[in-house]
Amino acid sequence: MSDLDAFRAEVRAWLEANCPPEMREPIRDEDDVCWGGRNFKFKNAAQKQWLDACAAKGYTVPDWPKPYGGAGLTAEQTKILKQEMKRIKARSPLDSFGIWMLGPALLQFGTEEQKVQYLNPIARGEIRWCQGYSEPGSGSDLVSLQTFGEDKGDHWVVNGSKIWTSYADKADWIFCLVRTDKANKYQGITFMLFDMESKGVTTKPILLISGNSPFCETFFDDVEVPKTQYVGEINRGWDVAKYLLGHEREMISGGGAGGDMVSIGGAFAKAFGKNAAGELDDPILRAEMAAFDVDVFAYRAMGERFMDMWKTGRAHPASSNMMKYVGTELNKRRHELVMSGGGSDALEWDSEATKGGARPRAWLRTKANSIEGGTSEVMLNVIAKRILDLPGA
Amino acid sequence: MPLYHNDDQAMLKDSVAPFMTEQAPVSHLRKLRDGADATGFSRDLWVQFTEMGLPGMLVPEAHGGLGMGHMEAGIVLEEIGRNLTPSPFLATSVGAVAALAKAGGTQAGRWLPAIASGEAIVALAIDEGAKHRPDRIATTATRAGNGFRLDGRKSFVLHGHVADMSIVAARTDGGITLFAVPRDAKGVTADPRRLVDSSLASHVTFDGVELDADAVIGEVDAGGDILDALLAATRTGAAAEMVGVGQGAMDMTVTYLKERKQFGKLIGEFQGLQHRAAHLYGEMEVARATVMKAQQLLDEGSEGAKLMVSVAKAKAGRAANLAVREGVQMHGGIGMTDEYDIGLYMKRDRALAEYMGDVHYHIDQVARMNGY
Numbered sequence: 001m002s003d004l005d006a007f008r009a010e011v012r013a014w015l016e017a018n019c020p021p022e023m024r025e026p027i028r029d030e031d032d033v034c035w036g037g038r039n040f041k042f043k044n045a046a047q048k049q050w051l052d053a054c055a056a057k058g059y060t061v062p063d064w065p066k067p068y069g070g071a072g073l074t075a076e077q078t079k080i081l082k083q084e085m086k087r088i089k090a091r092s093p094l095d096s097f098g099i100w101m102l103g104p105a106l107l108q109f110g111t112e113e114q115k116v117q118y119l120n121p122i123a124r125g126e127i128r129w130c131q132g133y134s135e136p137g138s139g140s141d142l143v144s145l146q147t148f149g150e151d152k153g154d155h156w157v158v159n160g161s162k163i164w165t166s167y168a169d170k171a172d173w174i175f176c177l178v179r180t181d182k183a184n185k186y187q188g189i190t191f192m193l194f195d196m197e198s199k200g201v202t203t204k205p206i207l208l209i210s211g212n213s214p215f216c217e218t219f220f221d222d223v224e225v226p227k228t229q230y231v232g233e234i235n236r237g238w239d240v241a242k243y244l245l246g247h248e249r250e251m252i253s254g255g256g257a258g259g260d261m262v263s264i265g266g267a268f269a270k271a272f273g274k275n276a277a278g279e280l281d282d283p284i285l286r287a288e289m290a291a292f293d294v295d296v297f298a299y300r301a302m303g304e305r306f307m308d309m310w311k312t313g314r315a316h317p318a319s320s321n322m323m324k325y326v327g328t329e330l331n332k333r334r335h336e337l338v339m340s341g342g343g344s345d346a347l348e349w350d351s352e353a354t355k356g357g358a359r360p361r362a363w364l365r366t367k368a369n370s371i372e373g374g375t376s377e378v379m380l381n382v383i384a385k386r387i388l389d390l391p392g393a
Numbered sequence: 394m395p396l397y398h399n400d401d402q403a404m405l406k407d408s409v410a411p412f413m414t415e416q417a418p419v420s421h422l423r424k425l426r427d428g429a430d431a432t433g434f435s436r437d438l439w440v441q442f443t444e445m446g447l448p449g450m451l452v453p454e455a456h457g458g459l460g461m462g463h464m465e466a467g468i469v470l471e472e473i474g475r476n477l478t479p480s481p482f483l484a485t486s487v488g489a490v491a492a493l494a495k496a497g498g499t500q501a502g503r504w505l506p507a508i509a510s511g512e513a514i515v516a517l518a519i520d521e522g523a524k525h526r527p528d529r530i531a532t533t534a535t536r537a538g539n540g541f542r543l544d545g546r547k548s549f550v551l552h553g554h555v556a557d558m559s560i561v562a563a564r565t566d567g568g569i570t571l572f573a574v575p576r577d578a579k580g581v582t583a584d585p586r587r588l589v590d591s592s593l594a595s596h597v598t599f600d601g602v603e604l605d606a607d608a609v610i611g612e613v614d615a616g617g618d619i620l621d622a623l624l625a626a627t628r629t630g631a632a633a634e635m636v637g638v639g640q641g642a643m644d645m646t647v648t649y650l651k652e653r654k655q656f657g658k659l660i661g662e663f664q665g666l667q668h669r670a671a672h673l674y675g676e677m678e679v680a681r682a683t684v685m686k687a688q689q690l691l692d693e694g695s696e697g698a699k700l701m702v703s704v705a706k707a708k709a710g711r712a713a714n715l716a717v718r719e720g721v722q723m724h725g726g727i728g729m730t731d732e733y734d735i736g737l738y739m740k741r742d743r744a745l746a747e748y749m750g751d752v753h754y755h756i757d758q759v760a761r762m763n764g765y
């Protein structure tokens with residue numbers, strides 16, 4: 001037995017012993033997702049038990065080094081762990097911006113002290129982070145951001161506002177882009193970290209077209225940030241910000257694979273019934289769903305290849321932009337088909353039978369996929385410039 | 394196994410890629426075409442292929458080949474696609490070898506070593522109409538004496554007029570049987586037709602062709618699995634070649650965007666073109682990953698291979714088609730000229746798209762395999 005086979009056997013046994021049956025059920029709603037944090041309310045004991053077991057083993061962040069709360073797994077081992085979790089339909093023990101975004105940035109740019117201090121609570125699900133990038137006047141053109149940190153010797157005093165800050169009202173800390181040099185556009189931004197309970201921080205939820213309000217306007221009114229709480233170098237936060245965006249885009253791209261829905265046509269065949277030839281009984285929708293399925297199976301292969309290359313440093317550094325573009329456009333197409341497949345049932349907004357309008361709300365939510373973390377148009381600009389090297393892009 | 398080329402495969406690519414661009418670039422195709430070549434490929438080039446061991450890549454070592462897999466064959470096919478190189482590699486060294494190796498027996502012992510040594514060209518006689526419908530084979534092989542009598546008509550048989558042997562799928566009493574039919578068998582007529590991409594494909598008629606019992610590849614009535622192996626290998630190979638065609642077209646087009654000026658600017662500065670080129674890049678990357686996954690699953694003998702092969706043929710078909718269409722469009726007027734290569738890519742893509750099932754056929758297969 002090869003080392004990897006042995007590892008697979010070990011993982012399989014560990015998962016069998018540690019993953020509670022409730023955590024092998026499909027995610028039904030937002031409450032089923034474990035975000036962690038100081039104020040997180042576990043839905044049930046199994047959710048907490050699963051988080052604790054994984055955190056103790058380093059499996060919330062399997063490929064992070066052990067001193068920072070990970071399991072120190074190689075890319076190949078991590079892939080095996082993911083495969084084995086998928087095999088038993090295990091839920092992700094912990095989802096968070098800390099894992100997806102801040103963690104990779106700290107691993108790359110943080111000091112040893114910062115890594116120990118910030119990464120372990122992320123890995124254990126103790127501190128939940130939010131992302132303070134976008135501002136009312138600075139969306140796609142993020143580098144034009146105006147939130148300002150005035151230098152007061154040993155600390156900054158931050159004033160300004162952010163917008164679209166996902167879960168700002170639930171997060172414990174924020175990683176935040178703050179202008180610290182007004183004369184220098186790219187080299188005048190500092191990547192700061194501070195507690196959302198700091199004096200002067202307020203949040204105001206924004207209601208979305210889905211009827212949910214997962215994100216906020218965030219205001220900073222003379223917020224004091226100690227001059228130890230920044231990542232990378234002062235005024236060079238843009239480098240950190242861009243690196244983090246690469247990871248954010250990689251994470252968002254994952255939605256394209258479609259989670260539990262292996263085949264959309266397969267999933268809807270029962271609802272529609274089949275004709276005598278055994279085909280879904282709506283030929284044009286069948287054709288559209290089949291064409292979509294081809295793109296999804298293809299995208300899963302792309303996801304596998306991308307991760308294999310990304311985790312081993314073989315991928316083009318800008319390739320997560322391509323993944324995000326393709327994956328989010330695919331997910332939007334999926335939910336258009338889910339709505340078509342659902343017919344008038346899928347229009348119901350709050351009935352019990354539709355779990356409170358789960359389908360239309362999810363459909364509307366996906367429209368943000370190609371906006372959040374950088375729009376599709378921006379992804380195409382980046383591909384044109386950094387990968388295809390087109391002039392003036 | 395990770396979904397990228399390992400060191401050996403990267404080395405293979407490093408030797409095949411320059412070989413193809415030096416020995417068989419697009420100008421090689423033009424020369425054959427303009428000289429009204431009647432073979433459909435260059436025998437001299439096939440000798441060079443043989444010196445590199447390419448014809449026998451997939452042939453098991455016991456039969457004199459290299460015993461490599463579809464991932465390796467795909468590397469060669471991608472370069473063939475990128476250079477529009479005419480050759481019998483796909484039909485002979487991929488499709489025929491997959492069938493013979495799966496079947497084993499007399500015919501495998503006879504033909505596999507001959508393929509590996511570059512001596513034998515083998516054609517695949519599967520389709521019977523303008524569209525790929527392997528489930529509707531009407532060619533019949535009826536028992537006669539100690540052997541069979543073959544009657545029917547096949548179409549789209551690449552290299553059919555020059556192949557030393559054709560693998561013919563025919564209906565027998567209890568199912569499908571594959572036969573090895575030598576070119577000189579009495580009653581075989583090949584009518585080669587020049588296709589849009591300058592290749593030659595034959596309509597082949599079998600009129601009471603008498604075959605010995607040992608002409609059967611594998612077992613009588615049990616040709617279904619062997620045919621499946623042949624189809625899976627050929628479809629995956631065609632998909633790999635299309636990735637090469639699409640990539641070649643895309644590279645040429647992106648280069649052109651950086652050279653051509655209009656409105657006082659390089660046309661690559663226009664966002665209307667940038668976004669389309671970037672979209673195409675994504676589609677090509679996805680197609681490449683998909684084809685690699687199909688190759689990997691075939692090499693592993695995985696159950697999931699069949700599905701992924703259809704996905705790969707469909708996805709590569711869509712992506713390469715987009716590449717050649719955008720390629721011609723973004724070249725403007727010169728894209729319409731015979732002098733520029735981009736049109737040749739469009740033509741080859743069209744032929745490969747039809748070969749062994751088009752996009753629509755394979756999308757339908759994916760639906761069936763998923764129970765709808």
Ligand SMILES: Cc1cc2nc3c(=O)[nH]c(=O)nc-3n(C[C@H](O)[C@H](O)[C@H](O)COP(=O)(O)OP(=O)(O)OC[C@H]3O[C@@H](n4cnc5c(N)ncnc54)[C@H](O)[C@@H]3O)c2cc1C
Nearest residue numbers: 131132133134139140164165166368371372373374375377
């Ligand atoms: C659900 C959701 C969650 C989010 N969460 C967060 C968060 O947690 N933290 C955070 O900081 N931000 C968050 N965002 C904000 C997100 O990053 C921005 O919405 C995004 O970057 C786009 O900025 P904008 O909304 O200002 O749109 P704009 O930049 O104003 O864009 C408007 C339109 O113009 C197009 N456009 C702009 N520039 C170009 C160009 N150069 N070429 C072609 N087209 C162009 C865009 O593609 C878009 O279609 C979130 C957004 C959403 C929808």
Ligand SMILES: Cc1cc2nc3c(=O)[nH]c(=O)nc-3n(C[C@H](O)[C@H](O)[C@H](O)COP(=O)(O)OP(=O)(O)OC[C@H]3O[C@@H](n4cnc5c(N)ncnc54)[C@H](O)[C@@H]3O)c2cc1C
Nearest residue numbers: 653654655656660663664665666722723724725726727729
């Ligand atoms: C079959 C045929 C018959 C023709 N007959 C005639 C004729 O009888 N008389 C005659 O005078 N001409 C004729 N033409 C020429 C035709 O009008 C030009 O080919 C056409 O105007 C495009 O110019 P171009 O070929 O130089 O392409 P280019 O202008 O170089 O364009 C190359 C690519 O760049 C794109 N592009 C260019 N500028 C922009 C921009 N600002 N924004 C976005 N994309 C841009 C184009 O859309 C194209 O995809 C003919 C062409 C063909 C193919």
